[in-house]
Amino acid sequence: MTEAAVRIRGLWKRFGQQVAVGGIDLELPAGKFIGLVGPNGAGKTTTLSMVTGLLRPDEGTVEIAGHDVWRDPVSIKARIGVLPEGLRLFERLSGRELLGYSGRLRGLPGDEVDKRATQLLDVLDLAGAQHKLVVDYSTGMRKKIGLAAALLHNPEVLFLDEPFEGVDPVSAQTIRGVLERYTASGATVVFSSHVMELVESLCDWIAVMAAGRIRAAGTLDEVRGVHPTLQGAFLELVGANGRDTGSHLDWLGGGAAR
Numbered sequence: 001m002t003e004a005a006v007r008i009r010g011l012w013k014r015f016g017q018q019v020a021v022g023g024i025d026l027e028l029p030a031g032k033f034i035g036l037v038g039p040n041g042a043g044k045t046t047t048l049s050m051v052t053g054l055l056r057p058d059e060g061t062v063e064i065a066g067h068d069v070w071r072d073p074v075s076i077k078a079r080i081g082v083l084p085e086g087l088r089l090f091e092r093l094s095g096r097e098l099l100g101y102s103g104r105l106r107g108l109p110g111d112e113v114d115k116r117a118t119q120l121l122d123v124l125d126l127a128g129a130q131h132k133l134v135v136d137y138s139t140g141m142r143k144k145i146g147l148a149a150a151l152l153h154n155p156e157v158l159f160l161d162e163p164f165e166g167v168d169p170v171s172a173q174t175i176r177g178v179l180e181r182y183t184a185s186g187a188t189v190v191f192s193s194h195v196m197e198l199v200e201s202l203c204d205w206i207a208v209m210a211a212g213r214i215r216a217a218g219t220l221d222e223v224r225g226v227h228p229t230l231q232g233a234f235l236e237l238v239g240a241n242g243r244d245t246g247s248h249l250d251w252l253g254g255g256a257a258r
C-alpha cells in the first residue's frame with residue numbers, strides 16, 4: 001500500500017445554492033503523477049483551492065504529508081508548490097526578480113535562489129526574457145515563470161491547475177521532462193486538465209470529477225477499465241456519451257448568410 005501524499009475527507013463547498021464540491025473523500029498516493037480531470041464546472045479548481053489552503057472548505061479536512069492544511073498552514077506552505085488557475089503574479093517585476101522574491105519569501109539563502117533561478121530560467125527557455133517585466137510576458141511564458149516559482153523551494157507536492165494551457169509544444173515537452181524527473185525522485189504532482197491524451201500519456205493515477213463528486217479514482221488501467229482510451233472512459237463516467245453534438249444547428253455552415 002503506497003503512502004498518501006494528500007488525504008481528503010468529507011470535503012464540501014457551496015456558493016449560495018450551487019454545490020461546487022459535494023463531499024469528496026480521496027487519498028492521493030505519494031510519488032505519483034496524478035491527473036484530476038472533469039468537465040467544465042466539475043469542481044476541480046474549487047477542490048484544488050481548498051486542498052492548497054487558498055479557499056476555506058465549508059466542511060471536511062485535508063492533510064498533506066500528515067499535516068492538516070487548515071490547522072497547520074505554515075508547515076503546509078513550506079511543503080507544497082502551487083500554480084493556481086488565473087495566476088496572479090507581481091506584474092512589475094522581471095521574471096528573474098519574481099523568482100528572487102519567491103525564493104527569499106521561502107527563506108532560501110540568496111546565492112541558492114540565484115543558482116536555482118538561473119537553472120530554472122535556462123531549462124524553461126526563459127533566460128532571454130528574464131529581465132522583461134512579467135506584465136509583458138505571453139500566456140505560455142506566464143505559466144512557465146509561475147511553474148518555476150512553484151518549484152524553486154523543491155516542494156514535496158506540486159499542485160498545477162491547467163499547467164499546459166497556452167504553452168507551445170516545445171515548452172510542453174520541457175515542462176513534462178522537468179515534472180517527470182521531479183516525480184521520479186519521490187515527489188508528487190497533482191494537476192488538472194481537460195486534455196485526455198495528455199493525462200493518459202503523463203499520469204500514473206487519475207481522479208475523475210463531475211458535478212462536485214469523484215466518479216472514479218485509481219491507476220490509469222483501473223480508470224480506463226474496458227475502454228481502450230481514457231477519453232472513452234471519461235465520457236461514460238461523466239455521462240456525456242450519446243450527447244447531442246449540435247445536430248440541430250442546421251443553419252451553421254456553408255458560409256451563406258441567411
Ligand SMILES: Nc1ncnc2c1ncn2[C@@H]1O[C@H](COP(=O)(O)OP(=O)(O)OP(=O)(O)O)[C@@H](O)[C@H]1O
Nearest residue numbers: 015018019020038039040041042043044045046047
Ligand atoms: N467564487 C464562486 N462563486 C460562485 N460560484 C462559483 C465560484 N467558484 C466556482 N463556482 C461554481 O462552482 C462550480 C465548480 O467550479 P470550478 O471552477 O471548481 O470547476 P472546474 O472543474 O475547475 O471547471 P473548469 O474546468 O471549467 O475550469 C461551477 O458551477 C462554478 O460556477
